[in-house]
Amino acid sequence: MRIKACLSLLTLLALPFTGLAKPERIASYGPNGTHWPEKIPTPFMYDNTVANIVEVPCNWTAIRNAIQAVTNAQANSGTLILVAPGELAGNGSSSGSVPALESIGSVAWGQRVTVAPRDGYGSVKWKNGVRFLKVYGVCFAGFESIGTSGVKMQGCRRSALAWIKCTGHLGVYGTDGFVTEGIELAEVVQPDHYVVSDDSANFYTGGGGYTDFTLDGCYHAPRFFEYPYTGGKPHTDTVQFASTGGGNYSNVTLRDTAVFSANNCSIQTGNIDGLILDHSYIVSDEISKSRYPHLPGGATEGTKNAFNGSGKNFRALGGSMFYGGMALNDRDSSAPWVQVSNTTVNKYYGDLNKPQAGTWTVNEGNSIFMSAMPPYPTNSRLEEIWRNPGATTSVSRPVMIPPGGTYNAAQQVTMTCSTANATIYYTLDGSTPTTSSTRYTAPVPVSSNTTIRAFATASGSGLDPSGVQVSEYRIVNQVSTPVIAPDGGLFSSATPVTLTCPTPGASIYFTLDGSTPNTGSTLYTGSLTISSSATLKAIGIKAGAENSPVASASFAIGDSYVGSEAWANVTLPNQTGTFTISWNSIPDGNNIDGVTGVGPISVDGFEDLACIVRFWTTGFIEARNGSSYQAVTPLAYTAGVNYRFEMNINVATKRYSVTVTPAGQSPVTIATNYAFRSEQAGATFINHLALVSLKGSHIVSDVTLGNTPPPTAPTGLRVTSNP
Numbered sequence: 001m002r003i004k005a006c007l008s009l010l011t012l013l014a015l016p017f018t019g020l021a022k023p024e025r026i027a028s029y030g031p032n033g034t035h036w037p038e039k040i041p042t043p044f045m046y047d048n049t050v051a052n053i054v055e056v057p058c059n060w061t062a063i064r065n066a067i068q069a070v071t072n073a074q075a076n077s078g079t080l081i082l083v084a085p086g087e088l089a090g091n092g093s094s095s096g097s098v099p100a101l102e103s104i105g106s107v108a109w110g111q112r113v114t115v116a117p118r119d120g121y122g123s124v125k126w127k128n129g130v131r132f133l134k135v136y137g138v139c140f141a142g143f144e145s146i147g148t149s150g151v152k153m154q155g156c157r158r159s160a161l162a163w164i165k166c167t168g169h170l171g172v173y174g175t176d177g178f179v180t181e182g183i184e185l186a187e188v189v190q191p192d193h194y195v196v197s198d199d200s201a202n203f204y205t206g207g208g209g210y211t212d213f214t215l216d217g218c219y220h221a222p223r224f225f226e227y228p229y230t231g232g233k234p235h236t237d238t239v240q241f242a243s244t245g246g247g248n249y250s251n252v253t254l255r256d257t258a259v260f261s262a263n264n265c266s267i268q269t270g271n272i273d274g275l276i277l278d279h280s281y282i283v284s285d286e287i288s289k290s291r292y293p294h295l296p297g298g299a300t301e302g303t304k305n306a307f308n309g310s311g312k313n314f315r316a317l318g319g320s321m322f323y324g325g326m327a328l329n330d331r332d333s334s335a336p337w338v339q340v341s342n343t344t345v346n347k348y349y350g351d352l353n354k355p356q357a358g359t360w361t362v363n364e365g366n367s368i369f370m371s372a373m374p375p376y377p378t379n380s381r382l383e384e385i386w387r388n389p390g391a392t393t394s395v396s397r398p399v400m401i402p403p404g405g406t407y408n409a410a411q412q413v414t415m416t417c418s419t420a421n422a423t424i425y426y427t428l429d430g431s432t433p434t435t436s437s438t439r440y441t442a443p444v445p446v447s448s449n450t451t452i453r454a455f456a457t458a459s460g461s462g463l464d465p466s467g468v469q470v471s472e473y474r475i476v477n478q479v480s481t482p483v484i485a486p487d488g489g490l491f492s493s494a495t496p497v498t499l500t501c502p503t504p505g506a507s508i509y510f511t512l513d514g515s516t517p518n519t520g521s522t523l524y525t526g527s528l529t530i531s532s533s534a535t536l537k538a539i540g541i542k543a544g545a546e547n548s549p550v551a552s553a554s555f556a557i558g559d560s561y562v563g564s565e566a567w568a569n570v571t572l573p574n575q576t577g578t579f580t581i582s583w584n585s586i587p588d589g590n591n592i593d594g595v596t597g598v599g600p601i602s603v604d605g606f607e608d609l610a611c612i613v614r615f616w617t618t619g620f621i622e623a624r625n626g627s628s629y630q631a632v633t634p635l636a637y638t639a640g641v642n643y644r645f646e647m648n649i650n651v652a653t654k655r656y657s658v659t660v661t662p663a664g665q666s667p668v669t670i671a672t673n674y675a676f677r678s679e680q681a682g683a684t685f686i687n688h689l690a691l692v693s694l695k696g697s698h699i700v701s702d703v704t705l706g707n708t709p710p711p712t713a714p715t716g717l718r719v720t721s722n723p
Contacts, residue, residue: 027319028217029281030258030374031187033385035217037112037139037160039184043078045116045141045163051077051399055118058086060100063115067104067138075109075137077403082118088143090130093150093169097131105136107157116142121163121386126151129168133565134695135159139184142386148194155694158182163386165377166190170201170220172213180210187217187386191377193260195298197225197234200262205243205270211250215257219377222262222288224298234299236262237308241270248273249311254280258374260288261324263302269309271332277316277343282306284324287369291376312336316343323369326353344368395419395466398426398440398454404471408478410447413471415440417456419463426454432468446473479503479540479548488553494531495555499524501540501548510538513664514641516550530555533584533701535640535663552640554586560701563594563693569602570689572705575651581689582646583703587615589639592696597624598647600683603690610680611649611656613670615698623658623671627678635660635668654681 023044026034036044043050052074056062066081091098105113117124121142129150132140139160145151150168153159157180170190174180190200200223203210225234238259241249249272259266261284269275285304294300306324312333316322320343328336330352340355344363363369375381396419402411415424424440425433433453444452450473456466480502486495499508508524509517514535521539530536533556540548561568572581587594597603597612606612612624619636621643622629637643644661658671676683691700 025216025256027279028256028374029279029321029372030219030256031163031189031217031377031382031385033163033187035162035186035256037162037184037186037216039212039214040137040158040160040182041111042139042160042162042184043080043111043114045080045114046120047080047396050080050114051401051403052079053082054079055082055084058084058088058124060088064101064104067101067113067115070109070113072106072108073403073405075106075111075113076405077401078111079113081113081115083115083124085117085119085123087125087127087146088130090126090128090149093129093131093152093171095131095152095154095173097129097152099133099154100130101135102133103135105138105159107136109137109158112137112139112158112160114139114141116140122165122383132156132159140164153183156180156183160184160186161188162186164188165382167192169198172203174205174209180205181212183210183212184214184216185218187219188215189219189377189382190221191219191382193221193292193295194223195226195295196223197229197236198223199236199240199268200238201240203239203241203249205249209243209248209250210252213249213251214253214255216253216255218254218257219374220257220259222260222266222292222303224263224295224300226297227299229299235264237264237268238262238266240268241272241309242268243271250274252276253278255318256280259283260292261285261303261306263299265302265305265308265327266324267307267309269307269311269314269328271309272311273313273332275311275314277314277320279318280320281372281374282320282322282324283369283373286366287323287373290370291373310336313338315339317341318343320344321369321372322346328353394464395422395456395458395461397466397469398424398456400452400454400469400471404452404473406474406476408476408480410445410475411473412443413446413452413473414443415454417466419456419458419461419466421461422456422458422466424454424456426452428452447475449474476546477544478546479506479542481549482508482538482540482551484536484538484551484553486553488536488555491530491555491557492559494529494557497528497530497536497555499528499538503540503542503545503548506540506542506545506548508538508540510536512536514638514662515664531557533557533560533586533642533699535586535642537640554588554640554642554699556584556586556699556701558702560699561691563596563691563698563700565692565694567603567605567690567692570703571602572598572687572689575649575686575705576684577652578648578650579686579706580646580648581703581705582644583689584642584644584699584701585615586642586699587637587639587696588698589696590637591617591619592693592698593617594691594693594696594698596645596689596691596698596700598649598686598689599680600685600687602688607677607679609690610654610676610683610686611647611658611674612677613645613647613658613660615696617695621660621670623674624677625671626675630671630674632669632672635662635670637662649686651684651686654683 023034122144126145141162148168152171154173253276255278258281308327310331337355340358425437509521512534594615597609599609642663649656654676659667661667
């Protein structure tokens with residue numbers, strides 16, 4: 001069952017530092033304290049006007065609890081979690097390391113939640129390496145790694161790193177079947193070079209792919225591989241994009257970013273489709289070595305290429321500067337650069353790198369590149385631009401509580417401003433407020449759809465007036481959402497369920513087949529017992545009011561297993577002929593990656609499965625046919641709906657068929673006479689069922705072998721690796 005956190009141990013604070021608005025970007029090569037995540041609204045770490053500010057002690061458990069406790073409303077109105085000074089020890093930053101934080105946050109949040117040191121940049125240190133796994137909608141800002149502590153984000157969505165000093169390896173990795181999207185790195189700095197046979201920064205698809213990935217104001221120093229080396233010759237890039245495990249890249253932007261060359265190159269482009277280099281400084285050879293010379297014990301070869309790899313739809317613009325070779329190949333495009341403007345290079349390139357539109361500006365001297373080199377990001381430099389961003393020149397914007405949104409009843413809207421002695425003026429008629437508008441003196445009653453526009457001034461402060469804050473309120477006469485207790489989960493036997501509705505006089509109607517309830521559904525009369533796996537949906541209805549939102553909860557009855565990144569195995573009696581196995585499964589999202597299958601051994605990788613079905617990220621159910629996933633009949637799945645899978649298997653012929661029955665509907669054929677997965681073409685028996693979820697989760701229950709449930713509980717849980 002899902003563990004719920006609360007804010008009972010957290011304290012809302014009025015913080016001592018001056019409220020600072022998010023900085024406005026000033027173009028630079030590398031960090032200058034003006035870049036902040038902007039693709040998705042992200043509260044600034046020094047802004048004490050954020051609507052929800054909480055302080056936590058310096059430990060991962062407290063940070064996790066604080067993030068878990070954030071509601072959608074709090075996230076959307078702005079939430080800043082401030083960590084007391086100290087050190088946060090990780091468990092390493094490799095893909096097999098235990099994550100510091102895992103499976104928290106939400107992709108539904110309109111703003112990111114910012115987690116930052118309470119006392120400013122560098123007052124909280126990361127050590128031993130930290131890994132974030134499946135963290136959604138969170139920005140970590142103002143932390144400093146110490147020693148050679150690496151930082152890795154894996155399988156994250158809509159998250160960010162900002163104003164981070166990373167002394168070790170930096171990684172942003174995807175996950176099999178899971179598209180990593182909406183990641184922003186703002187002024188993430190790798191200042192020092194080392195001798196180590198590894199890249200400085202790796203951005204890997206991990207089987208799932210990337211899209212909408214931005215580096216803004218970042219800085220990356222090189223690494224040189226060890227020499228002499230043993231075994232195969234090492235390969236070091238400063239920034240490497242690679243489709244490791246499969247998957248593609250799209251919409252990658254580097255802006256105001258500086259990259260210096262390792263032995264192979266500055267940037268290995270992998271197979272990016274859509275790379276934008278906007279006002280970025282990418283250098284190799286003499287320019288790079290003037291700052292980062294080769295080191296004792298490290299290789300002295302190479303460092304001559306700014307770019308290497310493949311890709312297509314590349315753009316260079318905005319005052320970018322490239323020094324060194326451009327060793328791109330034509331695997332993805334015979335002309336990868338589709339547009340070039342206002343970009344200086346130090347040499348003439350061949351036909352492959354001739355832009356489809358625009359031209360390179362060639363300057364064969366060194367001085368222009370040397371003079372443009374960004375300041376070295378020393379500790380004092382970073383403390384100057386990050387720890388002391390400077391006083392604000394404007395009054396802070398008003399904050400409205402509750403924030404704009406949809407409400408079932410009239411609201412009293414309170415307006416506050418963190419600037420001392422500020423005066424707030426507002427309008428309700430859609431016009432822009434001025435000092436002649438209504439002055440705020442008491443909560444504003446809002447009983448119908450209303451847009452409040454407000455700004456603040458502070459007479460005698462020398463500060464400019466604030467910007468205008470706009471909040472829209474929608475007041476509806478709507479029944480409140482019914483409450484389901486318990487709210488779903490795994491149960492060994494039939495369980496009683498209670499439905500209540502906070503709106504007096506409302507009737508509750510429900511369904512157990514995943515369909516949307518209405519007045520034709522079953523009326524709740526005070527007694528309900530769920531005796532088999534089902535998705536319960538309930539709605540509140542009252543004459544003269546809008547129907548409530550639909551409440552939903554999934555119940556798995558009997559032996560039940562929850563998909564996660566760890567393989568769950570269920571031992572079966574050996575099956576050597578023709579047999580049938582069936583089970584119920586409920587996905588928790590509409591675009592998850594949830595796999596269930598059977599094989600001849602305890603499963604710790606996809607290759608151990610012979611017959612496989614999956615809830616795929618496209619929103620459809622598929623089955624494995626030899627070396628690829630297919631479906632005889634496309635079947636879209638819906639979060640919270642129960643699906644009955646039936647798999648008919650012939651071990652002798654290495655073939656199987658699958659039907660899936662959505663709750664309340666007819667069976668759908670997904671696979672007919674499909675081949676075992678290629679790696680299991682020689683399997684002579686089946687004795688395990690296993691499941692794993694690499695995006696979202698799914699529940700498997702009511703497993704039946706023929707007419708008999710399997711006898712054992714899950715065994716052999718292992719952390720999966722990317723296939």
